[in-house]
Every structure is written in structure tokens, then in C-alpha cells.
Amino acid sequence: MRSPQIETQQQQLSTMIPTRYRILLYLNIFLIVVDICINTFSEFLAPNKFGQLIIFIIQDVCILLSITLLIVMVLTTYVAQAGLLFLLLRMFRFSLFVTCIYLVFCATIQGLLLGYRFPQTEFVTSAFGKPEILALYVVQRTISPLYYYAMKRAAYRLSDPHFYQSSKWLQDLWEKRRNEATSAAMRTAATARPSGTATGCCSCTIIFLLSMSVSKLDKLVPTKYGWCVRFDKEFDPTWKPFTRPRLRQSLEYIPLFMRYLRVWWRLRKAKRRVHMDFLNPVPLQQIYGAPLGGLGCGTIGRGFRGEFCRYQLVPGLYEFQTVETNTFTVCIRRRHTTTYCQVLTPYRLRKKGLRSWNGAFPKENGQYQALYPQSWTTYDLPGQNVRLLCKQLSPFIPHNYKDSSLPVGSFLWYIENLNNEPVEVSLMFTWQAGSASHEFSCRDVSHECIEVSDDGISARGVSIRQTLRGMKLEYCIMGKKELDNTITMRTNFNVNSNTSGRDVWLDLVNDGRLTEPVATSAANSHTASCVCITTTVEPNSIKTSEFALAWHMPLINFGLAAKTYRRWYTKHFDQETLTGSTLCMYTIKNRTQWEEDIAKWQQPILDDPALPDWYKSALFNESYFVADGGTIWVDVSDDTTLSDHVRKWGRYGYLEGHEYRMMNTYDVHFYASFALVQLWPQLELSIQYDFASSIMYEKRECRTYLFHGRSAHWKTLHTVPHDLGDPDEEPWISINAYISHDTAHWKDLGLKYLLQIYRDFVYTQDKQFLDTVWPTVKFVTDRVRQQDTDGDGLIDNGGFADQTYDAWPATGASAYCGNLNVAALRACIEMARLMDDRNALQDYDTWLKLAKTSYSNKLWNGKYYNYDSSASRHHDCIMSDQLAGFWYLRLSGHKYDDFEKDRIDSVLNTIFNMNVMAFGDGKLGAVNGMTSTGQLEIASMQSEEIWTGVTYGLSSTMIMENMISQGFLTSEGVYNTCYNVAGLAFQTPEALMQDGHFRSCGYMRPLAIWAIQKAIELSRTESTANSNS
Known part of the structure; x- marks a missing residue:
């Protein structure tokens, strides 16, 4: 009894070659068998001269028929129909040559034998006594195995289905042939006399016939743009999820791990998922393609080989x-x-x-x-x-x-x-x-x-x-x-x-x-x-x-x-x-x-010759996360407790990442929001309205935070929450699902809120939005002022990881938060001016002057801004994200009111030379931290990571500062690594590492690539304005 699998394999084998070509293949093999039999037994018919004559005629006919079959099979291939017959003749020239030589030797030896035997009245056995007959006989028999091999090989190869369909290599050859024919026709037309018209027409006819035989389907695919991959593509198998930090980094995480383990076990017993499962990272599957579905309705993933995979039907899971x-x-x-x-x-x-x-x-x-x-x-x-x-x-x-x-x-x-x-x-x-x-x-x-x-x-x-x-x-x-x-x-x-x-x-x-x-x-x-x-x-x-x-x-x-x-x-x-x-x-x-509608959106970018092809693919393909980011979009028009805007446009939420299950994580949304604010600005405003409401909310229930083991309030009044909840719990109702740190003490969240509110107003020009959230802006600035512990106008980090780099501590003034601080105060000044709030305007202006002085005096070292103002070994680390605040202001239409142009250029050049080119030759993006001596900064797990979204943001800053080639080169490394090397397409992670590890597949921050597009548009606008002036 044969198994169904064997039957299936036999059925597949039988359908690989069409019936008519199988018949020709079998017929060719039959002719070879006939020739072998004649060569073996023909001498036994020597006494019957007429019988031997008939046998020899059959042998020659079989050889001629073999050649005819070979020619028929060649002419019926798709290759020959596409006008590339010369290719097949070159491919099978050995078979044709050997067959012709074999036919000549067969005919010659047959003629000599019959010519010697027919005049004799009796059978003569001494025909092979003649040296010329014996020599030819030996040569003919020696060549026969070559003939059998060549014909069988040719017939079998011509039964290959690839010869009867279009393929990439065939199209490339045809394109080359067409170009040659076109050039020849143009040369003929240029030099032709009237009598040469026929030649020109002939050339044009050949070109037309060639073009008719090429698959028309290829014209339906945008061949130059997008992510192209064959089903048999093999990605680098060594890429793995990050699970173990260095030993020296691990020691400080031991208490954290023990506290985390208790939380993990408690949720597991309750048959629920922990919102960040470090014990069971999602295994890498190098299979994904563009997913299905719109925004907030659930999505179904597709593999690039046709699989239906990665389902998000249960909201956020x-x-x-x-x-x-x-x-x-x-x-x-x-x-x-x-x-x-x-x-x-x-x-x-x-x-x-x-x-x-x-x-x-x-x-x-x-x-x-x-x-x-x-x-x-x-x-x-x-x-x-x-x-x-x-x-x-x-x-x-x-x-x-x-x-x-x-x-x-x-x-x-x-x-x-x-x-x-x-x-x-x-x-x-x-x-x-x-x-x-x-x-x-x-x-x-x-x-x-x-x-x-x-x-x-x-x-x-x-x-x-x-x-x-x-x-x-x-x-x-x-x-x-x-x-x-x-x-x-x-x-x-x-x-x-x-x-x-x-x-x-x-x-x-x-x-x-x-x-x-x-x-x-x-x-x-x-x-x-x-x-x-x-x-x-x-x-x-x-x-x-x-x-x-x-x-x-x-x-x-x-x-x-x-x-x-x-x-x-x-x-x-x-x-x-x-x-x-x-x-x-x-x-x-x-x-x-x-x-x-999609073509109207994409075509202007695709047709822009100044943009590299990889960027066109990256820009649109990275947009997948807006829909396939655990996205939820609900109608809350009946909820009278919400703002009019949210009731009109709905509540929208998306995850920090497929593995980091927190909705609208604000410190990461700071980067990713450039996609929403440009593509669906009303949804971006809806998110900001939700955060504005949450600032006025407090939850005094205490819980233990994992990093330091201290107990603190769930949500503190007048602080910006880290996120709006876990979809496996109750988003929008139970906010701040993140329990690693008490984010009420984070130094970047309030500053990012101020910058986002201003940026969103600039992009939407929605004055009602600014009127509504202005009171929360003032509450947040008051909270920021409290975090300036030494009164120098600049926010002070607390010696622990109190910002989006939540495993990379900073102490005192820092390049990252200091830059955000200066930029946020400029945004507050502009908003106060728009709101005609003179007291706030004067207050923020005085504050900004003090902050700028402290920022420069404490952190500038002549080339870039030090990581922080402490006396630690890594205080002068080169951080790739040290211009995050300037980046926001620049993309909001500001220039150099608060940051000197020469310093910005110096910082960007230093980062490009050290964090991009000196690290991986620019093929991985920008590493978060490098030492001042050009070594990888390993003070923290996150300092040695390449954050994909941060790299995209850095590139947009470079492009705004006319470092266009450097900007594109910086980001190309991230795209190429994710899509073409590591097999991380449509699951771009938060972080890459030089040793072939990555962290948190399918992450929100890479949506920052839309900041690059904004930078391109703004820089061109500025260039045009400068030219006109």
C-alpha cells in the first residue's frame, strides 16, 4: 500500500512535464535503444546482405529522426518563440555536433561494408581484415556512447518546464537582444538610402515580434520600486532575538529579574500574558510580506511566499x-x-x-x-x-x-x-x-x-x-x-x-x-x-x-x-x-x-529621481505598522465624557511593539507620530487629546516598580503617562501598564508632550486643539521645572534610566534631555505667543535663556555634547540621538534660534564619522553610543544597540542640514539589514546589534522614517525660498 505522500509526489512529478513533451522524450529514448540494438546485432545479419542493408537504412533513419525531434523540441520552446533561438543552438551545440559526426561515420562504415560484400557471390568474413574498414568501425563504435549520452541529455533537458515559460534570465537576455536589434535598426535607418527601407522594416518587425513574445504580466508590476524577493531567498540564519546582556551588564539586572519573575509567574497562573515577555521572545520567522487590513480593524499577515500568518483579530493580541x-x-x-x-x-x-x-x-x-x-x-x-x-x-x-x-x-x-x-x-x-x-x-x-x-x-x-x-x-x-x-x-x-x-x-x-x-x-x-x-x-x-x-x-x-x-x-x-x-x-x-487613490499618494514620490530606490521601498513598506501595529480604532461618539474631537474621529491606539504590548507608548510615539500627523492628522490629534485628558488624572493606588523595587503611585497628577494601557487588561481605563520604572520621574515625557503639541499645531493649524490643551501645557511645564534640581534652568537626570533609553542611566544635565529641554521651551514660547499669554511668554523666555547657557556650559566639548555632566567614565560618550529636540524644532519650521548652526554641523559630522562609519562601515545604521576614542560604548545594553527609528530620525536631521548623501547612507544600512539580510521585513525591530541580535520585532519607532520625507519637502521649500530671495 503506497502512502498518500508518495502518490502526491508521483502526481507532482507527472505534472511537471506536459504530456506532449513526455512523448517526445520517450520517443527519443526509444530511438537510442534501437540504435544500440543495431550496433550490437547488425553483424549477425551479414550473411543476408539485403537484411543488413535494411537494418542500416533503419539505423540512419533513426539518427535523422532523432535530429528532427531535437529540432522540433527546440523550436517549440518559449525561448525560441521569444526570438532567442541562437541561445538554444549554443546550449545544445555539443549534441548537434556529435549527432552529425556520428551520422557521417555510420553512413561511411555502412557504405564500405556493403560495397565490399555485395559484389561477392558468397559470404566473406574478411571485411574487417581491411584496415580502413576496421579503423572506421572502431571509431564509429567509440563515438556511439557519446551520441547516446548527448541525445538523451539534450532530450531530457528540453523537457524541463523552464524552457516553456517566461523567466527572469530569459527576460534579461531578451532585453539585451532587443537593445542590440534596436541599435542596429537605428544605425541602419541613419545610414539607409531609399532602397534600404525594406531592411529597416525588417528590423522593426523583428523588434515587434520579440516584444510580443515577452510576458505581459511583467508590465503590471512596478519593477523598479518595492521590496523584491524570490521564494527561494535564504536570509542570514544567524540573526537571533536578544536574550542575554553582557556579564558586567547582567549583574545589575539580577534583582530586577527576580521581581520580574514573580510578576510573570502570577500572570501565567491567571492565564494571562505579561505585557513584555522577556522569557519567551517571539521566535524569528523570516517569512513576512505586506499584511492585510486597514486601521484599527484587526489584521491578517501574509508571508512573501503566500502564507497567511500573524493574526491580530483579538484586539491588540x-x-x-x-x-x-x-x-x-x-x-x-x-x-x-x-x-x-x-x-x-x-x-x-x-x-x-x-x-x-x-x-x-x-x-x-x-x-x-x-x-x-x-x-x-x-x-x-x-x-x-x-x-x-x-x-x-x-x-x-x-x-x-x-x-x-x-x-x-x-x-x-x-x-x-x-x-x-x-x-x-x-x-x-x-x-x-x-x-x-x-x-x-x-x-x-x-x-x-x-x-x-x-x-x-x-x-x-x-x-x-x-x-x-x-x-x-x-x-x-x-x-x-x-x-x-x-x-x-x-x-x-x-x-x-x-x-x-x-x-x-x-x-x-x-x-x-x-x-x-x-x-x-x-x-x-x-x-x-x-x-x-x-x-x-x-x-x-x-x-x-x-x-x-x-x-x-x-x-x-x-x-x-x-x-x-x-x-x-x-x-x-x-x-x-x-x-x-x-x-x-x-x-x-x-x-x-x-x-x-494609492497611486495618487505614492506616484509623486516614486517618480522623484532625486530619491534612492531603496528609500521609496522603505518609506511605504515601513508604513505597515500604522495598520499592523496591534491597531485599535473605535467609535466613541456616544461617550459624552470625551472631547468633541475624539467623539467625532474616534479613539485610536497602537502598540509599542508586537512584543511590547502597551498602547500609544508616548516616548516612542514621539518618533513614530511623524507618520500619523502627515497621513491621518485627525488620529494624531485624537491621541494627543487622550493624553491631555490623562494629565489631569491620577491613580493613587500603589504598586511595586521592577527596576528599583520601590512602591509608588500608579499615576501621578499632572504627569504625562508612559502609555494608555495593555489591551490584555483595559486600555484608556487602566493606563500606565509599564511597570519597569515609575515614569512620573522620567525626564523626557513632559518635554516630548510639549514638543508634540506644538508640532501638531504647526502641521494641522487647528487652533481649537491648541486652545483645549493649553492648560495642560502649563501644568506640564510646572512639573518640568520641578525636575530642575539645581536651578540652572535645565532638567536634571536622576542617575538612573529615566527616559526612553530605559536601561541607559544618565546623571545631571544630559545631551538627550538637555536638547529636548531647550527645544521644548522654544515650543512653549511660540504657543504662549499664539495664545496671547504674556505672563507665560515672559516666564518661558527667561527660562530658555538660562537653560541655553547651562546646556552649552555643562555639555559642549568643542565637537559634540557630552552624554551627561557627571564624572563617570562614559560621560563623554557620543550619543547618536543628542539632537532630538533640535530635530523636532527644525521639522516644525524653525532654524537656528536656539542652536548654533556650526555646532549642529559639528555634531552631525561627528556622529556620522563615529557612530555610523566607524561602526560597521555604515552598513548597520547609527549605533546609539560610541566612546570619544571611537570604540563601541558598552556601559549599557542600549548604548551598543542600533535603534532603527532613531536612525531614521537622525537621517532626517542630516537631510535638513544639507547632508543628504550622509543621511540616506545612514538609513540605508538599517533598511538593507532588516529587509535583505536578517529577514526582518514587515517586522522591523526596535534594535539591531552588531553581533547579529535584534530586540523587539515589529516596533513602533521605525515609523519615524516619515520624518525623512518631511525633511525632504521642507528642505526643498527652504531651498526654493532662498533662491527666490
């Missing part, structure tokens, strides 16, 4: 497993016979019900390109002369506050038939109930076929309803109905049942369609549904099939279930009739408009 059932399958039929059936994922399916399915699509035949929110996946189907292109799209449209919130994804499939006959192509979309893991309970599962029509558009599909962690969830997969396609469905089958799964596969293979069985499987989290679109594609043409996916979870709650929220997207539909099919139909109807 990630499941990192891959659901292998969720996939696409293609079935090809010719003349009513199935010639190919393949699951379009490059790995074997392990579930019982899927083992009989033909998985493991050849990795070398797949190509992926992502330019978020779109991606393009190309499949060259082996041996079919058929290519598929799947264009994936999510409604991620800046300044669109309706469609950008939808839980949907669109899949537009282009099917290109490069054959000379029509083919019938079926594409099947399969989806399983439940979620990616068994962590969340799934019950009340049901499957239902649906058919919807609206405004002349029809679609058919399947709805899967269930309750996930107590919240109603509906999946819906639908195919768009066209006049020339057929949509069939299988309502449900059990992916854990050999019989049920095999039945679906055989049903598809049988006729390229699905039929409903008499009895269906009992619905549960292991049942799945299929939708299949079947269409006929004419020779040398392209057709499309369109699918839509929706996941409809309108009402949500968080871990403690204290309150139920309605997702924002439901606000724009009739909530009584809104279903998954409604969202799928809306997706099908609006896909074209979304494509136009």
Missing part, C-alpha cells in the same frame, strides 16, 4: 502561527483533461485532510514584490506555459477615514496563457474557521453559501461565523462573478479528516470545479470553506479572477472585558444589516478607486 489551510490553489485543464493542479505555497501541507493535496510549489518559480499597501506575487507554473500574478491590496489610503478602516483584503489574479491553445484555469481560495492558534476559545461555528448582487456587480462565496474569545467574528471569502467565469463552492470540509480533505482535492482535479457533497462535516474550528473561480483563457491572452476577503468583528472588548466598543468602520454602514458579504462587495466595487 498577536498569534504568530501560520494557518496552512488558508491558501490559493490552481488547476489547469486542456481539452477537458486536468494537466496540472497545485497548491500555491512552497511547503508540504501537514494537516491530515490536506496531505493528499499537491503542495510544495517550486520556490524557484515564485517572485514577490511589496510596496505597501499593495503586493504582487508572480507564479511561473512549471511546464504549463501559464503565468499567474496575484495583486494584493489593502485599503490603506491617507486622509481617508472611512475606507482605510475596513477589515478587508483584495486579491486580483491575472492569468496569462502563453500557449497556442486555450486553457481552462481554476483558482480556489480556501479558508478555515477559528484563528491561528488554540489560545482563544472558538465556538458557535457555522458555514453558509452566499450570493450577492449590487449595482450590476455579482459575487458568490462563503460566510464562516463563529465566536472568538467571546466576540462575534465572521469570515467571508467571495469571488466576483463575470459573464465568462463560473464560481463553485464547497461550504465546509474537515481539514483534520483524510477522507474529507481528499474528497475536496479529487473534486477539484476531476473537472476544475467544486460540488457540494450530500452530507457536510459538523462545523467547528477545524472546518474550512472553498470558493473556486473557473475561466477559459484564450491563447496568448490575459484574464482576471477577483477574490475578496473580509473579517467582520464589529463589537470588541479587551482582556478584562470592562467595556464593549464598536469598531470605527461600522460607523459608516447600516449596523443592523452589515455583514462580511457587505464588506466583500464594497471591496469589489471600490478596488479600482483604491488603486487610483
Whole structure:
């Protein structure tokens, strides 16, 4: 009894080579066998001269037939049809040469033998006594094995499916040939006389024919831009999550670890997740591509090889497993016979019900390109002369506050038939109930076929309803109905049942369609549904099939279930009739408009020749985190306790990171907010309104903080909270989930609040916003003044890690907080002027003058600002982020009111030379700290890290200061390492390390790349203004 796996492998092998080429291959082998038999036994017929003559004629005919078959196979390849016949002739010249030589020797020896024997009346055995006959006989027999090897090798190689489909190497060769032909035609046209017109026309005809034979699908992909990777791409396997600091750094963390362990164990017993799980970091999976879904509605990740992975359906909580059932399958039929059936994922399916399915699509035949929110996946189907292109799209449209919130994804499939006959192509979309893991309970599962029509558009599909962690969830997969396609469905089958799964596969293979069985499987989290679109594609043409996916979870709650929220997207539909099919139909109807809107947003940047290609890819692909950052967007229009702005635009939250589960972490949002304020400014203001409200809130309940073990209030009045809560608890109600430090004593949060309020007003010009938050600005400045312990006008760090670098202590005045302090006071002066608050204006102006003097006297060393004003060994460390405040002011339209231009230039040049080029030759980005002697600063774990978002912010500062090439070089190292070396695409971490470690995958801070775009725009505006003046 053969196993299903062996049968599947044999089926895959048989479908690799089309039937007609297998026949030619077998025929060629048969001719070789005939020739071997004739060479072996022909001399036994010597007494029968006429019999030997017939045998020799058969041998020569077989050799000629072998040459003919070889030529036929060459001429029918895609390579020859693309005008590159010379390539194949060069490839198989050995086979052709040996065959021709062999034929000459065979004919010669046959002629000599028959010429010697025919005149004799009796059989003569001494023919080989003649030296010339014997010599030729030996040579002919010696060459025969070469002939057998050459012909068999050529025939087998020409049966390779790669010769019958388009591929990258073929397109490159064709492009080279076309350029040569074009140049020749232009030279001919330039020198031709009237009589030379025919030659020019001939050249143009050749060029036209060449262009006709190249796949048209390639024109649908933006070849120059985006992240391009083949399925068989192998990333550096040595990159690992960071788990152990250096020994000298570890000693101070021992008490912290013991306190953390107690918290971790307490939550584990309560079956809850700790908000930062250092004991179980998420394992690196080098698989991710552009995710699906809009803002705040939950997301479903995609792998660049076609996987559906990294699900965030339960608000703010990630499941990192891959659901292998969720996939696409293609079935090809010719003349009513199935010639190919393949699951379009490059790995074997392990579930019982899927083992009989033909998985493991050849990795070398797949190509992926992502330019978020779109991606393009190309499949060259082996041996079919058929290519598929799947264009994936999510409604991620800046300044669109309706469609950008939808839980949907669109899949537009282009099917290109490069054959000379029509083919019938079926594409099947399969989806399983439940979620990616068994962590969340799934019950009340049901499957239902649906058919919807609206405004002349029809679609058919399947709805899967269930309750996930107590919240109603509906999946819906639908195919768009066209006049020339057929949509069939299988309502449900059990992916854990050999019989049920095999039945679906055989049903598809049988006729390229699905039929409903008499009895269906009992619905549960292991049942799945299929939708299949079947269409006929004419020779040398392209057709499309369109699918839509929706996941409809309108009402949500968080871990403690204290309150139920309605997702924002439901606000724009009739909530009584809104279903998954409604969202799928809306997706099908609006896909074209979304494509136009995305192109309108992206094209000016893509067409800008001054911007490097890698940057265009990084800018848009790093934007994924705005949607796939555990994002939550809810409608709170009925909550009268909130500001009018929040009630109008909703509450928006996103995680610090996929592993650091805290919402709207403010010290990190300081960097990431450049994306929101430029793309969805109303959501940025909504976040600021929430923080403004939280400043007036206090929670006097005490808790123990892990770093120092001291007990302190949960939230202190008039302080800016670290975050707005953990989605596994109760965000917006229970804020300040971070328990490592008491952030009431952090020195950067208040300063960052002041700078963000000012920056957001400058960008939005929303005076109502500034009027509303102005009282909180004054409360925060009062709190900042209290943190100046020596009265020199400059905030003082407390000798522990009291800012966003929460494992890197500073004492006294510091480069990071001092720069923020000076910049924040300038922002307060400008806001006071706008509010016409003369007392505050005078107070802040006096304060700023004192702070600037202290900042310069205590920290400036002639080249850069010292890390802090202490007497520690690392006090003069070169910190890459020491101009964070100047960065904010500069991108808010200020120049050098408070920071001298020559000092800024000196600092940036020092950082570029020491933190970028002297560290990793500029190939990793900017390391956080370097010693004054040019060595890596290892005083802290974080000082030796490269923070991706900080690097992007530093680059934008360089670009604003006309260090454009240095700025792009600095950031290119981060992008290249994450996307092309370490396999961290669409999960850019907080930190990279020189030894191949990273920390906190999928992090908020890299959204600071949008500061680079702002810097480019502002610097060009300034340049134009300077030119005009």
C-alpha cells in the first residue's frame, strides 16, 4: 500500500512535464535503444546482405529522426518563440555536433561494408581484415556512447518546464537582444538610402515580434520600486532575538529579574500574558510580506511566499502561527483533461485532510514584490506555459477615514496563457474557521453559501461565523462573478479528516470545479470553506479572477472585558444589516478607486529621481505598522465624557511593539507620530487629546516598580503617562501598564508632550486643539521645572534610566534631555505667543535663556555634547540621538534660534564619522553610543544597540542640514539589514546589534522614517525660498 505522500509526489512529478513533451522524450529514448540494438546485432545479419542493408537504412533513419525531434523540441520552446533561438543552438551545440559526426561515420562504415560484400557471390568474413574498414568501425563504435549520452541529455533537458515559460534570465537576455536589434535598426535607418527601407522594416518587425513574445504580466508590476524577493531567498540564519546582556551588564539586572519573575509567574497562573515577555521572545520567522487590513480593524499577515500568518483579530493580541489551510490553489485543464493542479505555497501541507493535496510549489518559480499597501506575487507554473500574478491590496489610503478602516483584503489574479491553445484555469481560495492558534476559545461555528448582487456587480462565496474569545467574528471569502467565469463552492470540509480533505482535492482535479457533497462535516474550528473561480483563457491572452476577503468583528472588548466598543468602520454602514458579504462587495466595487487613490499618494514620490530606490521601498513598506501595529480604532461618539474631537474621529491606539504590548507608548510615539500627523492628522490629534485628558488624572493606588523595587503611585497628577494601557487588561481605563520604572520621574515625557503639541499645531493649524490643551501645557511645564534640581534652568537626570533609553542611566544635565529641554521651551514660547499669554511668554523666555547657557556650559566639548555632566567614565560618550529636540524644532519650521548652526554641523559630522562609519562601515545604521576614542560604548545594553527609528530620525536631521548623501547612507544600512539580510521585513525591530541580535520585532519607532520625507519637502521649500530671495 503506497502512502498518500508518495502518490502526491508521483502526481507532482507527472505534472511537471506536459504530456506532449513526455512523448517526445520517450520517443527519443526509444530511438537510442534501437540504435544500440543495431550496433550490437547488425553483424549477425551479414550473411543476408539485403537484411543488413535494411537494418542500416533503419539505423540512419533513426539518427535523422532523432535530429528532427531535437529540432522540433527546440523550436517549440518559449525561448525560441521569444526570438532567442541562437541561445538554444549554443546550449545544445555539443549534441548537434556529435549527432552529425556520428551520422557521417555510420553512413561511411555502412557504405564500405556493403560495397565490399555485395559484389561477392558468397559470404566473406574478411571485411574487417581491411584496415580502413576496421579503423572506421572502431571509431564509429567509440563515438556511439557519446551520441547516446548527448541525445538523451539534450532530450531530457528540453523537457524541463523552464524552457516553456517566461523567466527572469530569459527576460534579461531578451532585453539585451532587443537593445542590440534596436541599435542596429537605428544605425541602419541613419545610414539607409531609399532602397534600404525594406531592411529597416525588417528590423522593426523583428523588434515587434520579440516584444510580443515577452510576458505581459511583467508590465503590471512596478519593477523598479518595492521590496523584491524570490521564494527561494535564504536570509542570514544567524540573526537571533536578544536574550542575554553582557556579564558586567547582567549583574545589575539580577534583582530586577527576580521581581520580574514573580510578576510573570502570577500572570501565567491567571492565564494571562505579561505585557513584555522577556522569557519567551517571539521566535524569528523570516517569512513576512505586506499584511492585510486597514486601521484599527484587526489584521491578517501574509508571508512573501503566500502564507497567511500573524493574526491580530483579538484586539491588540498577536498569534504568530501560520494557518496552512488558508491558501490559493490552481488547476489547469486542456481539452477537458486536468494537466496540472497545485497548491500555491512552497511547503508540504501537514494537516491530515490536506496531505493528499499537491503542495510544495517550486520556490524557484515564485517572485514577490511589496510596496505597501499593495503586493504582487508572480507564479511561473512549471511546464504549463501559464503565468499567474496575484495583486494584493489593502485599503490603506491617507486622509481617508472611512475606507482605510475596513477589515478587508483584495486579491486580483491575472492569468496569462502563453500557449497556442486555450486553457481552462481554476483558482480556489480556501479558508478555515477559528484563528491561528488554540489560545482563544472558538465556538458557535457555522458555514453558509452566499450570493450577492449590487449595482450590476455579482459575487458568490462563503460566510464562516463563529465566536472568538467571546466576540462575534465572521469570515467571508467571495469571488466576483463575470459573464465568462463560473464560481463553485464547497461550504465546509474537515481539514483534520483524510477522507474529507481528499474528497475536496479529487473534486477539484476531476473537472476544475467544486460540488457540494450530500452530507457536510459538523462545523467547528477545524472546518474550512472553498470558493473556486473557473475561466477559459484564450491563447496568448490575459484574464482576471477577483477574490475578496473580509473579517467582520464589529463589537470588541479587551482582556478584562470592562467595556464593549464598536469598531470605527461600522460607523459608516447600516449596523443592523452589515455583514462580511457587505464588506466583500464594497471591496469589489471600490478596488479600482483604491488603486487610483494609492497611486495618487505614492506616484509623486516614486517618480522623484532625486530619491534612492531603496528609500521609496522603505518609506511605504515601513508604513505597515500604522495598520499592523496591534491597531485599535473605535467609535466613541456616544461617550459624552470625551472631547468633541475624539467623539467625532474616534479613539485610536497602537502598540509599542508586537512584543511590547502597551498602547500609544508616548516616548516612542514621539518618533513614530511623524507618520500619523502627515497621513491621518485627525488620529494624531485624537491621541494627543487622550493624553491631555490623562494629565489631569491620577491613580493613587500603589504598586511595586521592577527596576528599583520601590512602591509608588500608579499615576501621578499632572504627569504625562508612559502609555494608555495593555489591551490584555483595559486600555484608556487602566493606563500606565509599564511597570519597569515609575515614569512620573522620567525626564523626557513632559518635554516630548510639549514638543508634540506644538508640532501638531504647526502641521494641522487647528487652533481649537491648541486652545483645549493649553492648560495642560502649563501644568506640564510646572512639573518640568520641578525636575530642575539645581536651578540652572535645565532638567536634571536622576542617575538612573529615566527616559526612553530605559536601561541607559544618565546623571545631571544630559545631551538627550538637555536638547529636548531647550527645544521644548522654544515650543512653549511660540504657543504662549499664539495664545496671547504674556505672563507665560515672559516666564518661558527667561527660562530658555538660562537653560541655553547651562546646556552649552555643562555639555559642549568643542565637537559634540557630552552624554551627561557627571564624572563617570562614559560621560563623554557620543550619543547618536543628542539632537532630538533640535530635530523636532527644525521639522516644525524653525532654524537656528536656539542652536548654533556650526555646532549642529559639528555634531552631525561627528556622529556620522563615529557612530555610523566607524561602526560597521555604515552598513548597520547609527549605533546609539560610541566612546570619544571611537570604540563601541558598552556601559549599557542600549548604548551598543542600533535603534532603527532613531536612525531614521537622525537621517532626517542630516537631510535638513544639507547632508543628504550622509543621511540616506545612514538609513540605508538599517533598511538593507532588516529587509535583505536578517529577514526582518514587515517586522522591523526596535534594535539591531552588531553581533547579529535584534530586540523587539515589529516596533513602533521605525515609523519615524516619515520624518525623512518631511525633511525632504521642507528642505526643498527652504531651498526654493532662498533662491527666490
